[in-house]
Amino acid sequence: MFPLSVFIAVMFFIFGACIGSFLNVVICRMPEGKSIVSPPSHCPTCNHTIPFYFNLPILSFLLLKGKCGFCNAPISIRYPLVEFITGLLALGLFLKFGMTPAAIFYFIFSAVLIAVSFIDLDHQIIPDKLSLPGILIFSTSCLFVPQMRFVSVIWGILAGGGILYLVALCYYHIRRHQGMGGGDIKLLAMIGAATGIKGVFFTLFTGSVFGTFGGMIAMARAGKSQKRQTKIPFGPFLSLGAILYIFWGESIIRWYINFLK
Structure with a gap:
């Protein structure tokens, strides 16, 4: 039994x-x-x-x-x-x-990230119907996750949306075309609402690392004539970074801080 x-x-x-x-x-x-x-x-x-x-x-x-x-x-x-x-x-x-309430909260959050990731993979869009309500809904993280504080939620939303907005703005001024969609900006703001400001920086770093490797693989598989047109959706990599933060983020951050000492 x-x-x-x-x-x-x-x-x-x-x-x-x-x-x-x-x-x-x-x-x-x-x-x-x-x-x-x-x-x-x-x-x-x-x-x-x-x-x-x-x-x-x-x-x-x-x-x-x-x-x-x-x-x-x-x-x-x-x-x-x-x-x-x-x-x-x-x-x-x-x-x-x-x-616990934290498990339920993070499961709902993870389910939204899964939907976002596969939609982005298929269509290279992140629906506002998921990300915008998600910012509001997941800003309640401080009510369900013991270590979350409201001030971290606010800073997470501002940093999540603000960092990628500045990156997209700079890229546009340099290259004169969009390199990052508004969906990614709203997605990272939603991730910031659920994980706080530490979660934003962890997600952005790990998402960028995995995105770089994913881009290299996609470029290697594409033909020479297709390499310039190859577009890599960033949403799945941001989602992966956020999920990694939920499970191991705090431990990895503590390890890294101790490593630098």
Whole structure:
């Protein structure tokens, strides 16, 4: 018989995977201006409504061998990937924070970051419908996360939005075209609301490091004629930096400060 803690951990993963299934709907429909509530989930190829037994997170993809149960059209690997990532984050937050308000808060925040990341990867946009309400909603972090203070929330929002705005402004004056979209600016302001000013600087640094490596890989894979036109969405890297801060940011910052002494 499994210990209670193992059972609860499994339930958190399953719950997260179910939320990930909903995030797939958001990722697919929001950029196209469609309702995320109706119509029910359906196959984009044959438009057949997907019954609940074909819509089980991760499991249905495996049982159906990655194909629609009605027309055999291939199902994108992105669907189980989003579900797995969301389930893994739910489990990780439970293990780190336990059944606390902080775990719930950061799970909602992480779910928004997942949606933002995959939308940015697909369409190179970050919807204002996610980032702008997110700034207001996640500015309540000081109510749910014990170490957060309201002053840090305010500075996080101002620094998050302000730093990238200045970078974008300078880039425009130098190159005479936009190098960074307004969506990234609003996203970092939202991250600042949830993680405070320390989270902003950590996210910006780690996001830039991962973004640099991601850009190098994309450039290496692109043909010579495509290298100048290659655009790398920054939202996923900022989201990754923010999630890393939630789990290990404070420890990494303390290690770095001690290393400099």
